[in-house]
Amino acid sequence: MSLELILFFILAAIAIATAIGMLLSRSAVYAALYLVVNFVSVAIFYLLLDAPFIALSQIAVYAGAIMVLFLFVIMLIGLENLAGELNWRQLAWPLVMGAILLVEGVFLVIQRVGQDVYIGQTGTQLSDPSLMAKVLFTDYVLPFQITAVLLLVAMIGAIVLSKREKPALSNQGKEA
């Protein structure tokens, strides 16, 4: 059993345990913090897979920006305590459906992989961010620009949605 395989299993255990912890936690803040640990362990998987740029943007974007946004909204709304939310009698169907999805997914993976590829040998060019940037700004430049438009639309949407209605109405009344 190689070192990399041992590392994989430890990280996989952390990732699965934190995901389950997020599902079962009674406090929304704890759920968010479990999710941060999950994101960080996935980022270390990216490092193992020779994708350092993706790993660091995972930490910066997911564990940083997105989870801070989540925690901010949790504190704004005040949902620290969700006691009594999980009703075990209602959980039977979701658990069955989740188990079916898991079995199907794992079955399809095992069935289709065929000859398994072993990853772990280093020496490829994949970990070089400048080569990735070259592909991103040549082959994928149009999707990249569409992403910019998407982010702009999301920003405008968030501002419009969170704007309060009443002051706008009173301003209109003054102008008229």
Place this chain on the structure above:
Amino acid sequence: MVPVSYYLILSAILFSLGALGVLMRRNALVIFMSIELMLNAANLAFVAFTRVHETFSGQIFVFFVMAVAAAEVAVGLALIVTIYRSRQSVDIDQLSSLKG
């Protein structure tokens, strides 16, 4: 030396846990976190395939998925805050006014 199928199985497990979270939690915020978990599981599969096929396309798709996730979180959390402001609750069982 880790076989790629281990990564794919881990990705399937994380995706299933995310789907389970969407099905079993009633709080809109926790459901949102579960959706993020599912996106992350898909990203892990993308990066694993990138490593197998030795091409950058998978990593670039992960990049785009992250951008879409950021946009989704911004709009979704604004929606949740707006719903909370009008209903004083983000329990999805109580948000049934669109039910016919």
